[in-house]
Amino acid sequence: MISSTLETRELVTLDGGGVLLHGTYHKAAGKAANGAAGSTKNIGVLFLNALSTPRSLIGESGVYWATSFAARGYPSFRFDLPGLGDSYGEIPNDLVKFADEGGWGTIASSKVKELVHSRGLPGVVMFGHCSGATTAIYAASRSRECKGLILMDPYFNLPRSLTPSLRPGLVLWVRSSKTGALMRAGYDRIRELREALRKEKLPANANLNLLARVKQVVANGVPILIFRAPKPPAVGGSVLRAGDFDYFDYIVSLAERSNQFTIQEIDDTDHSFSNRAGRLAVRQHSEAWLEQYFPEANSGGVIQ
Amino acid sequence: MAVLTQTHRNPAHTLAEYPGYFPVSSAHLYTVLHQVENPVARVLLVGPFAPVRHTSYRTWVQWARHLAANGIEVLRYDYRGVGESTGAFEEMTLESWIDDVRCLAEWLRKLERKAPLLLHGLELGGLLAARAFHEGEADALMLWSTPTDANQVLRSALKHWIGPQQLSKREGERRPPSHYFRLLDQGKNVEVEGYEWSAELWRQSLTFALPAPMVPPNDPAVSYKRPVHMVALGKNAAPLVYGAVPGYEENKDFSWLFKPNCQWISSNLSVPLEAVHD
Secondary structure (H helix, E strand, O other): OOEOEOOOEEEEEEOHHHOOEEEEEEOOOHHHEOOOOOOEOOOEEEEOOOOOOOOOOHHHHHHHHHHHHHHOOOOEEEEOOOOOOOOOOOOOOOHHHHHHOOOOHHHHHHHHHHHHHHHOOOOEEEEEEOHHHHHHHHHHHOOOOEEEEEEEOOOOEOOOOOHHHOOHHHHHHHHHOHHHHHHHHHHHHHHHHHHHHHOOOOOOOEOHHHHHHHHHHHHOOOOEEEEEOOOOHHHOOOOOOOOOOOHHHHHHOOOOOOOOEEEEEOOOOOOOOOOHHHHHHHHHHHHHHHHHHOOHHHOOOOOO | OOOOOOOEEOOOOOOEEEEEEEEEOOEEEEEEEEEOOOOOEEEEEEOOOHHHHHHHHHHHHHHHHHHHHOOEEEEEEOOOOOOOOOOOHHHOOHHHHHHHHHHHHHHHHOOOOOOOEEEEEEOHHHHHHHHHHHOOOOOEEEEEOOOOEHHHHHHHHHHHHHHHHHHHOOHHHOOOHHHHHHHHHOOOOEEEOOEEEOHHHHHHHHHOEOOHHHOOOOOHHHHHOOOEEEEOOOHHHOOOOOOOOOOOOOOOOOHHHHHHHHHHHHHHOOOOOOOOOO
16 A cells, blocks of 8 residues: 555665665656666756755755656656755754755765666766755765756855854844845945955855865866856845855856856746746756756766 | 555664555655554654745654654654645645545554554644544544644745745835735635645635634543643744744754653553653
8 A cells, every 4th residue: 555656756765884865766757768677878866955955845846856857867866865854864053064064975975876876877967956055066076976966056155254153033033034134235245345355366254165176076077057046136136246256257267168057047036946937947947958968868978 | 554665774773664655535645654563652743834844844753753762653744745745736725635634544543553543733734633633533632833723824834935035026026925815815826935825725724723622721631532732832842833043953952842742642542651762
């Protein structure tokens, strides 16, 4: 009666190295399957948790994208990292700091290897949202099996030093209230002025370790698709203000070739990309990108 | 009897957990059975409304593991159309979700090794569990943070979603919660945090209430002659309830909540509390 398998999905685990991860496998449709159990010719897509969100992601957008990619022939996998969702494990009190420092990077890269070998995949594209994008970058930098990255609203700065000294309730208020937004905007302007005067290449709160990993991934020739949600108008909109550092310009300047980065701004959505417009746009752009860089006949390598 | 195709053991505590898909009308529910060898009781966990699922998930799983570690077998699941369960959310109603509670409770009652069954609901899950208990589906009931009707749950979810949404919209595009309530009243669907709420879900929520014997000042234990435990949770229970700061509160110690409630289950279902693991 209860089964671990449906026609298009299967509940799976990765248990190598004594670390048990629970996940969902979305079977690739039709022609991609080569007949061997669970093995396909096409590259896989691996979804990572965004902070503590379970593997379905907000509004089940992860399920939606994984289902869509699988229907296009790309076997898709969503796993809960240790301590998240259904997977066992301890997590620290400050998850943001943990993710920013690449806390899940090592385990993610070893699980990518395990997944690729156990499923006979030619490689995987890692799909990460917000802090999940951070984990994806850390993991990709040490993984030969990671052939591409899809990053949604990645960030390359560490939390401002002001935040940790505030009570969590106050942080929430500052993040979610209109008055808080004005305070943040004012604080941003002071910070921008300070940064402009410093005239340094990277801001003081840049996540240098993460940027170094980006350089490494770029040097490995991995193609990267980035989605950006519009910045809330209450904090200045999408237009960069004087003194703002454009991390995206910076990382694009690291590219080994002109088409290594694809950056898509998605309108009418928010940071979660979980509304109808966000889901659809991410799905369509990702599918086009996957087909461009990993067409079925040559999904093991990157089309340059 | 279920066909359990995979055994997944927690390497640290050797507690078996069986994820699976449970067939219901036109969909499959994602279930996780926290199996115990000789259970002193069984609990069906009925979680909160969809938008709270992703913030409360870890704590809800921790609670299931706490119960299993204390000899109480647990089945937790995702609502139809939510999380890992299949089905289209926009087609779901409170009636379809209470059908799921009935199906799962019936499955648990039919398991070979008999044990008293408790329904435990959080927030909207409390209303669903209470309705099923009212119909005689279980031996005991526990409710955490359950309002008197489902419409309060939907209103609260929309209000919590709208705050950050206001920031992402330009001045002229911002709408107060009353705008969305009006659309739903007019029979239109509204998208909230990636979920499309149907007008039918909204309509049903207006009359989907806690059974009268459970509404204060009534004493439900007297009416039902079965144990009922109702717990109001404050903001200190975030992320089980709204108000958590993502990234900073997932690892909170909930022993202040888990221990006494586990003790209540044990003592009210007349079984000894056998602490298998601390």
